[in-house]
Amino acid sequence: MDILALIPARSGSKSIKDKNLRQVGGKPLLAWSIEHALAARTVTRTIVSTDSPRYAEIAKAFGAEVPFLRPDEISGDLSTDLEVFEHALHWLQVHDAYRPEICVHLRPTHPVRKPEDINRMVEMLVQDPTLDSVRSVVNAPETPFKMWFRNADGLLSPIIQSEIREAYNQPRQALPPTYLQNASIDVVRTQVIQEQRSMNGRRIHGYVMDSIYDIDDEAQLERAARQLSQISADRPTSASPRTFVFDIDGVVATLVPSLDYALAKPNLEMIRAINFLHGQGHRIVLFTARGSKTGQDWKDLTRRQMANWGVEHDELLFGKPAADYYVDDKALHVLDALTLAKSWGMPDP
DSSP states (O other), X not given: OOEEEEEEOOSOOSSSTTGGGSEETTEEHXXXXXXXXXXXXXXXXXXXXXXXXXXXXXXXHTTOBOOSOOOGGGSSTTOOHHHHHHHHHHHHHHHHOOXXXXXXXXXXXXXXXXXXXXXXXXXXXXXXXXOSEEXXXXXXXXXXXXXXXXXXXXXXXXXXXXXXXXXXXSOGGGSXXXXXXXXXXXXXXXXXXXXXXXXXXXXXXXXXXXXXXXXXXXXXXXXXXXXXXXXXXXXXXXXXXOEEEEETBTTTBOOOTTOOGGGOOBOHHHHHHHHHHHHTTOEEEEEEXXXXXXOOOOHHHHHHHHXXXXXXXXXXXXXXOOOSOOOXXXXXXXXXXXXXXXXXXXXXX
16 A cells, blocks of 8 residues: 655745754754654655755655755745645656545644554544545543634623533533544545545544644744653663664564465564564664575565554565575674664563
């Protein structure tokens, strides 16, 4: 399944000049969303939509594609997300013959998010064909049942017309819970964007998060920087980012003597350790020699297995030479890898 992460990053911010390039946690604000998309195992392509050649070069430096520059007419203060996505999808269809099944909307102004949340939201949409989209929300800090419109004569009318008699006079605890979109992640079917001309459609599942880090002013920028600094400080010092390379068969998957890899089963304990390490910010590379002896192409099957088993990784490599023994001065035994993950704080299942 083709799943596109699209990151809109125009250059004309008024609240903070060049907001998307401001340094936060040691890198441009835009870079955080690119890294989140690249780290999400469900995302198959990451593109930045920008009107700025300068922004485009920075986005490419952090690993995103920038196959086009967005036209000025849809890069203004009042331009909508729908216009940006319709333009990107049309351009990709015409120039790349590419049409993803699902789009992931990652705003560069929300630098604090977990790739695991992207994965879960994509999986929710994939698994429930009745949904049009999944949108991240938080519990609303104030209830809209106690909010009002005020007309030109100064008269008030409640924003929410409810069956609850004088809901605005009821205790907050007696009112239905409400949720606020937090501008972190939206996952929507491409068909909904193009046919309904909507960024969410009609059936929207709310994915509840516990915080908002959307940035629109200097105070919010400083708050996000403090949170990113705290996340970094909370990681064990011994677990500073490293690259781990895991063989698939015999480590991630069970060995199959017949070399029919469709029969392989997941090693759930090792997958849990890999996902923990990935969640701690380490780079995970998977590699395999599948096909070296059989001459068959196992790439699609392997990709499906890694996706179905929920193995979080940054890169999947094929073509390791077939051999009876492998010798590596940096090799870890499977049990050593599990021990290492536990020593860095991996919780028990």
